[in-house]
Amino acid sequence: MLKIALIAHDRKKDEMVNFVTAYEHVFEGHKLYGTGTTAQRIMDGTKLDVHRFMSGPLGGDQQIGALVAENEMDFIIFLRDPLMAQPHEPDIIALLRLCDVQGIPCATNVATAELLVRALDRGDFGWRELVHKYKPGIE
Numbered sequence: 001m002l003k004i005a006l007i008a009h010d011r012k013k014d015e016m017v018n019f020v021t022a023y024e025h026v027f028e029g030h031k032l033y034g035t036g037t038t039a040q041r042i043m044d045g046t047k048l049d050v051h052r053f054m055s056g057p058l059g060g061d062q063q064i065g066a067l068v069a070e071n072e073m074d075f076i077i078f079l080r081d082p083l084m085a086q087p088h089e090p091d092i093i094a095l096l097r098l099c100d101v102q103g104i105p106c107a108t109n110v111a112t113a114e115l116l117v118r119a120l121d122r123g124d125f126g127w128r129e130l131v132h133k134y135k136p137g138i139e
């Protein structure tokens, strides 16, 4: 069971809910986290349970970033809106930077997300189980 973060900007939320619905059978085997509004939308639209952090502009990206910094988060789907400025742009950049620091798979569009979720379903994320096995973690 991996830890997966799901984040979507407002104009990408419908796409996120549709995507998670399509792959609900894959996501249900994992522990899900999300920024406040995205997590709520996914819970309203599916049977999945998603741990809700703060909304993105209020610090949710940073809360998820903290788990990435600890090498606790295994996979991130972050459907950013590339055509609209966000008040918390520095938080968004910081989260993506931390994914690169730790080498965490992070999909920022649904085409990449689909490839990675299919890889997850095939068992290609087994190396993350090893990371957790050899690293004392937090719950």
Ligand SMILES: O=C(CO)COP(=O)(O)O
Residues within 6 Å of the ligand: 007, 008, 009, 010, 034, 035, 036, 037, 038, 039, 054, 055, 056, 057, 060, 061, 092
């Ligand atoms: O702003 C976000 C990510 O940067 C998403 O936050 P919400 O899911 O609360 O809308």
